[in-house]
Amino acid sequence: MPVTVPLSRSLKAGKYRTAATRAVAVTAVVSASLGVLAAADQNASGEAVGQLTAAAETHVAAPVAFTPIEAQIPQTVPPQVVDFLRNLGIEQARPKTVRPVAGPLTSGFGVRWGAMHAGIDFGEGLGTPIKAVTDGTVIEAGPASGFGLWVRIQQDDGTIGVYGHMQDILVQPGQQVRAGDDIATVGSRGYSTGPHLHYEVHTQGGPVDPIPWLANRGMDVGMPVD
DSSP states (O other): OOOOOOHHHHHHHHHHHHHHHHHHHHHHHHHHHHHHHHHHHHHHHHHHHHHHHHHHHHHOOOOOOOOOHHHHSOOOOOHHHHHHHHHHHHHHHSOSSOOSOSSOEEEOSEEETTEEEOSEEEEOOTTOEEEOSSSEEEEEEEEETTTEEEEEEEETTSOEEEEESOSEEOOOTTOEEOTTOEEEEOBOOSSOSSSEEEEEEEETTEEEOHHHHHHHTTOOOOOOOO
């Protein structure tokens, strides 16, 4: 028996199918349009970037060396710098340990004639300048029993240098001296048999032999001639 569909229902179904078809078609068209637009935008952006890059590569000039005006003026070193460098060189070159007098070593450290001789003696002519052995600070300068006159200096390593029997004293307590400065002149005051310099080195433990102490500082004063 034939199946009949009411005309109203058939018309409605047709309308629905038509609407759905149209919706699909519209969606497809919109999607395609969006894709085209996106591709076009991407191509446009790529082209724009490429154009900008090409333009930049075309128009960027090579770096140009530039010398400031100040550097083109003849250059001079300030006098203060010259003086500082010169003095620095002098300071670095100067000796830090000096033989106190040029005369020979006449007596060594140790017991002599039944008594302790706590230093070494240098034979030298009366009035010969005596040099500070190291940098240091004068802590005493004046009369001393047995030495007549003496000078005591706190040396650069903390030891005390004692200079005895001098004729004249050329420094005063508190004065800063450097190795090689004149501090006194050779004499024969006190218990002395002739002009000479007596030199001692004292640590916190007492007097030490100046000969090896000087040798450790690179100063060879020789051996006593007596």
